[in-house]
Amino acid sequence: MSQWGYVAAGWLVVVVAVVGYATAVLRRGRALSRRLPPEERRWL
Amino acid sequence: MTTRLTNTDRPGDGPPAAVDGGPHSTASPATRVLGVLVLVASGVLAVLGLVASPADTELGETVRLLYVHVPVVAAAYLAIVITTVGSVAVLWKRSQWWDLVAGSAAELATLLTALTLVTGMIWGRPTWGVFWVWDARLTSTAVLFLLLLGYLAVRRTTTDQVSRATRSAVVGMLLLPNVVIVNRSVEWWRSLHQDPTLITLDPKIDGLQLFTLVFGIATATLLLVWLLIHRFRVAWMAQRVEAHELDDAIAVRRAEAVGS
Numbered sequence: 001m002s003q004w005g006y007v008a009a010g011w012l013v014v015v016v017a018v019v020g021y022a023t024a025v026l027r028r029g030r031a032l033s034r035r036l037p038p039e040e041r042r043w044l
Numbered sequence: 045m046t047t048r049l050t051n052t053d054r055p056g057d058g059p060p061a062a063v064d065g066g067p068h069s070t071a072s073p074a075t076r077v078l079g080v081l082v083l084v085a086s087g088v089l090a091v092l093g094l095v096a097s098p099a100d101t102e103l104g105e106t107v108r109l110l111y112v113h114v115p116v117v118a119a120a121y122l123a124i125v126i127t128t129v130g131s132v133a134v135l136w137k138r139s140q141w142w143d144l145v146a147g148s149a150a151e152l153a154t155l156l157t158a159l160t161l162v163t164g165m166i167w168g169r170p171t172w173g174v175f176w177v178w179d180a181r182l183t184s185t186a187v188l189f190l191l192l193l194g195y196l197a198v199r200r201t202t203t204d205q206v207s208r209a210t211r212s213a214v215v216g217m218l219l220l221p222n223v224v225i226v227n228r229s230v231e232w233w234r235s236l237h238q239d240p241t242l243i244t245l246d247p248k249i250d251g252l253q254l255f256t257l258v259f260g261i262a263t264a265t266l267l268l269v270w271l272l273i274h275r276f277r278v279a280w281m282a283q284r285v286e287a288h289e290l291d292d293a294i295a296v297r298r299a300e301a302v303g304s
Contacts, residue, residue: 003105003170010109010166011094014116014159018267021155025274029070032281036288 070277078270085263092256100253106170111256113163115264120156121227122268123149124188124219127195131216134209143209144283146216147199148275152268153219154192161185180233184226191215191222205283 001009071079093111100107130146133139164182165175176182195215202208225232249257 001170006166006170007094007105007108010163011090011112013162013166014112017155017159018271022271022274025271025278026070029274029278029281030068032278032285033068033070035285036281 070274070281075270075273078266078273082263082266082270085259085266089256089260089263092252092259097252097256103171106167107253109163109167111260113160113167114257115260116156116159116163118261119264119268120153120160121223122265123153123156123272124192124223126272127153127216128220131213131219134213135217138209140205140209140283143205143213144276144279145272147212148272148279150192150195150199150212150216150219151275152271154189154196156268157185157189157192161189180229181226184222184229188219188222188226191219195219 089111093108097108097111099105103110126149127146130142130149133142134146161182164185168177169175195212198215199208199212201211
C-alpha cells in the first residue's frame, strides 16, 4: 500500500467512528426525550 | 441540574410512556452553534492536513496521519482528566451530576483511545514496518484502553446508582495516573515511539505543519466538548426514564394490591 493509502485509511477510520458514534448518541437522545416531560429536558 | 447521589431521588409523578411538547432531542442553541463550529473546523483541518501542509522530509506523506492521531490522543487525555475529576467529585460530594459526567467522558475516552491505537498502528506500518510492537508507549496505551473498558464494565455490574457511582469512581481515579505513565513512557523507557513533538521548549515541527497540528488539537477539543454535552444529556434522560418507569411499576403494584 502506498503512503497515501495509509493516510486515507487513518483519516477514514476516525471520520467513520466519530460520525457513527455521534449519530448513535443523537438518535438515542431523540428516542429518550420522547419519553420524558418537557420540564426534564430543558437544556441550558 | 446538580443532584445529590441517592437511590430515592426521582420525580414524584410518573409520566406517560410518550410525552409531547418541547424539542425531542439533546440539542440546544449553544450545542447547535458548537456543532457548526466543529463541522467547519473539521473541513478546514481536512484541507490543511491533506492538501495545504507539505509532506515531511523524513516521514513523507505519512506525516498527514499525525494530524488526526495527535488530536485524537489529546482529546482522549482530556476526556480521561474529566473522568478522573468527576470520579473524585463523586466520592467527595456524592454528586449524581458528576457521576453522569464521569461516565459520559469515560465512554468518549474509550472510543478515542481505541482510535489512538488504530491510527497509531496504521502510522506504524509504513514508518516502522510493523503494525504493532510491544513498546512502552504502545503497551501502556493498550493497558489504558483495557482499564477504560474495565471502568465501563463496572458501571454495568449493578443497577443501584449509589453502588455504581462509588465503584466506578474508584476505577476512574486510576485512569489519570495511567495517562501520566503513557505520556512519560517514551522518556522513562527505551521506546520505538518518537519523543514528544509539541510539548517541548524546541518543537520539532514548525510553520504550516505546526499550525495544522495545533489546529487539529483545537478541533478535537471542540468535538469532545460537543459530544460530551450530548452524551451527558442522554445519560441524564436515561436515568430519569428509569426512575419514572420504576415509579410506574410501583404504582401498578399498589393499584393491584388495593384492588385484590
